[in-house]
Amino acid sequence: MADTLLGPAEIRELAARLGVAPTKKLGQNFLHDPNTIRRIVAAAALRPDDVALEVGPGLGSLTLGLVGAVRHVHAVEIDPTLAAALPETVRATHLTVHPADALRVTGDWFDPAPTMLVANLPYNVAVPVVLHLLAELPTLRGGLVMVQKEVADRLVAGPGSKVYGVPSVKLAWYAEAKSAGKVPPAVFWPVPNVDSGLVAFTRREPPAGATRTDVFAVIDAAFAQRRKTLRAALAGWAGGADRAEQVLRTAGISPQARGESLTVEQFAAIAAAAKVSAPGGKLSPSTEMEVDS
Structure with a gap:
């Protein structure tokens, strides 16, 4: 793999040949450090029979690392020029390039089905892309993504952290996430103004008792006014503060919590709890016992 990876000179030469200049609109910061690519591939803990999904392959730096580690790579690239050039750069029969927006990906796009998401994600769409792919591709058993360090911190944060919020909880619905280290700006072209962070995640069974849509609605409402108590923050969602308090107490959660x-x-x-508690009514003792258990 060492002989095939792209360094700074190769990246700039390839970009010049293609007439490509990185754009902020597409969040393009091209990775050009072979050691960082090796580090990402190693940290992803890929298996030889894995099928990797890469979003935003750009000029192909990470793609070259992935094709040597798995049985197939799907690369989703929104830039038509880069998508067209990737097969020529990588030259691997087990690479499929999808010239498309990752936020439009659906499960029937891929054969074979992806098992791991490994990507240097554009900063501006990182969280929506990760959540969308986990929702659309149940075959993903996990992944490792590189995102802006601030975003990485949010994705792996736990309850009580100052940066714990909507991305943290929604990712936790799908997977257990942890930090896999920091990446300095110097390994990119152009050099970003911030550090990047690696986030590793492993899919798990979601919590039982409610649908993803219903749970995500509660999460959105709770963090829309995060300084308020849940009794107040969930009032609009529940149909009033009293109703919110009733639902919270049924769920065994203090209305004064945040x-x-x-x-x-x-x-x-x-x-x-909102499903079993009728607005304006009380739960029966048997229902309360079922919820508490």
């Missing part, structure tokens, strides 16, 4: 202190399981418990 969203930043709750786990994804507790958000699921709130969504479930």
Whole structure:
């Protein structure tokens, strides 16, 4: 793999040949450090039978590392010029290039089905892309993504952290996430103004008792006014502050708590409690016992 990876000179030469200049609109910062590519591939803990999904392959730096580690690579690239050039750069029969927006990906696009997401994601769409792909591709068992360090911190944050929020909880619905290290700006062209961070995640079963749509609605409402207590923050979602308090007490959560202190399981418990508690009514003792258990 060492002989095939692209360094700074090769990246600039390839870009010049293609007439490509990195654009902020597409969040393009091309990775040009072979050691960082090796580090990403190693940290992803890929298996030889894995099928990797890469979003935003750009000029092909990481793609070249991935094709040597897995049985197939799907690369989704929104820039038509880069998508057309990638097969020529990588020259691997087990590479399929999809010239498309990753936010439009659906499960029937890929054969074979992806098992791992490994990507240097554009900063401006990183969180929506990760959540969309986990929702659309149940075959993904996990992944490793490089994102802006600030975003990485949010994705791996736990309850009680100052940066714990909507991305943290929604990713936790799908997977267990952890930090896999920091990446300095110097390994990119152009050089970004911020550090990047690696986030590794492993899919898990989501909390039981409520649908993803219902749970995500609670999460969005709770963090829309994160300084307020849940009784106040969920009033609009629940149909009034009194109703919100009733649902929270049914779920076994203090109405004075704030969203930043709750786990994804507790958000699921709130969504479930809203289903069994009729507006303006009380739960029967048997229902309360079922919810508490």
